[in-house]
Amino acid sequence: MNVLVINCGSSSLKYQLLDMDTETVLAKGLAERIGIDGAVVVHQPAGKDKVKFEQPMETHKEALDIIMAALVDADHGVIKDLKEIDAVGHRTVHGAETFASSVVINDEVIKKMEDCSELAPLHNPANLIGIRACEELLPGVPMVGVFDTAFHQTMPAEAYIYPLPYEMYEKYRIRKYGFHGTSHRFVSLTAAELLGENIGNLKLISCHLGNGASVAAIRYGKCIDTSMGLTPLAGLEMGTRCGDIDPAIIPFLCDKGYTVDQVNTMMNKESGVLGVSGVSSDFRDVEAAAEAGNERAKLALDIFIYRVKTTIGAYVAAMDGVDGIIFTAGLGENSSKDRAAVCSGLKYLGIQLDEEKNSKRGEALVISTPDSRTKVMVIPTNEELMIARDTVELVG
Numbered sequence: 001m002n003v004l005v006i007n008c009g010s011s012s013l014k015y016q017l018l019d020m021d022t023e024t025v026l027a028k029g030l031a032e033r034i035g036i037d038g039a040v041v042v043h044q045p046a047g048k049d050k051v052k053f054e055q056p057m058e059t060h061k062e063a064l065d066i067i068m069a070a071l072v073d074a075d076h077g078v079i080k081d082l083k084e085i086d087a088v089g090h091r092t093v094h095g096a097e098t099f100a101s102s103v104v105i106n107d108e109v110i111k112k113m114e115d116c117s118e119l120a121p122l123h124n125p126a127n128l129i130g131i132r133a134c135e136e137l138l139p140g141v142p143m144v145g146v147f148d149t150a151f152h153q154t155m156p157a158e159a160y161i162y163p164l165p166y167e168m169y170e171k172y173r174i175r176k177y178g179f180h181g182t183s184h185r186f187v188s189l190t191a192a193e194l195l196g197e198n199i200g201n202l203k204l205i206s207c208h209l210g211n212g213a214s215v216a217a218i219r220y221g222k223c224i225d226t227s228m229g230l231t232p233l234a235g236l237e238m239g240t241r242c243g244d245i246d247p248a249i250i251p252f253l254c255d256k257g258y259t260v261d262q263v264n265t266m267m268n269k270e271s272g273v274l275g276v277s278g279v280s281s282d283f284r285d286v287e288a289a290a291e292a293g294n295e296r297a298k299l300a301l302d303i304f305i306y307r308v309k310t311t312i313g314a315y316v317a318a319m320d321g322v323d324g325i326i327f328t329a330g331l332g333e334n335s336s337k338d339r340a341a342v343c344s345g346l347k348y349l350g351i352q353l354d355e356e357k358n359s360k361r362g363e364a365l366v367i368s369t370p371d372s373r374t375k376v377m378v379i380p381t382n383e384e385l386m387i388a389r390d391t392v393e394l395v396g
């Protein structure tokens with residue numbers, strides 16, 4: 001069964017075509033700058049060179065037209081006919097309380113997704129555009145929506161209700177939702193396989209540390225807390241996002257003359273490691289600057305490590321223990337130094353890292369020593385595969 005996985009942003013569209021009988025990627029690619037000058041599709045058939053299509057694309061449908069033509073092209077195609085696409089899985093950002101798991105998309109689901117758009121105005125409308133474009137181009141092909149928030153819907157109320165007046169939750173649906181759920185779910189399931197244990201017996205803490213970063217407490221396969229909130233701004237320090245700050249800072253800045261929009265932009269785009277270091281939002285640049293003696297770059301990284309560590313500590317308390325800690329995403333998968341820095345403060349969990357294993361890259365691996373009381377793992381995330389697996393399960 002071939003599944004096309006689509007991840008639509010406001011001006012971009014990522015895709016992967018997977019053969020789910022073997023769970024292999026047949027082709028993948030990215031359309032960028034849709035509706036803007038310089039639009040381009042980069043198409044990568046498995047085992048072959050990348051192909052670039054630089055041509056104007058006004059809409060996501062036009063981008064998908066190019067992608068579909070590339071998929072069946074005589075030279076760089078990987079299927080003969082679009083009929084070989086059996087189903088489409090869509091990454092969808094916000095499912096609010098409506099979607100606690102993945103779902104087959106129909107008109108009623110689309111209507112409910114529109115209702116969730118208020119909570120993710122930058123993301124959900126783009127996801128819906130992708131869904132409509134696929135409906136037109138692949139009529140009759142079943143589609144599945146996989147929500148970033150769904151995995152976190154198992155959190156208990158004490159974890160997700162903010163101590164604001166309760167009507168704020170009832171009237172405006174203000175609560176903690178959490179994000180990166182597809183990634184946290186994928187790596188926690190893979191961790192159980194790696195440890196040879198039933199996920200129903202494990203207490204895991206998953207650290208998705210990329211440009212956006214979040215931690216999740218997963219007890220017996222179910223998320224019971226996570227660090228992002230109503231929006232992906234909450235929790236850890238990130239590339240450009242501030243994470244948790246005293247909420248009173250916002251009216252304080254507004255009293256100083258900043259508009260709400262300015263503060264919002266500051267917190268989302270000008271804060272985090274970029275804001276503290278003044279160097280870059282890319283952790284690699286900040287690490288290079290810190291090594292060259294830049295004190296603010298060092299401080300930005302120290303804050304990051306401190307927050308990851310203290311969030312792990314909070315989740316050990318929330319679960320009354322932990323069996324395994326997982327590192328994933330750009331920094332979590334690639335930076336042995338940062339993993340070691342986080343773990344160096346977790347001796348009370350009986351953690352001992354195997355330095356040689358911690359220095360490896362690109363594979364799912366236990367990086368703690370055999371006698372380490374809490375296991376530590378690096379697991380490359382694969383949200384596309386998780387989306388395709390859900391799609392097969394629902395329509396296969």
Ligand code: AMP
Binds near residue numbers: 211282285334
């Ligand atoms: P992601 O959002 O998951 O694509 O992750 C991107 C982030 O991972 C960027 O800020 C990169 O700087 C960071 N990253 C990737 N490789 C490394 C590395 N070897 N050391 C530190 N950070 C890294």
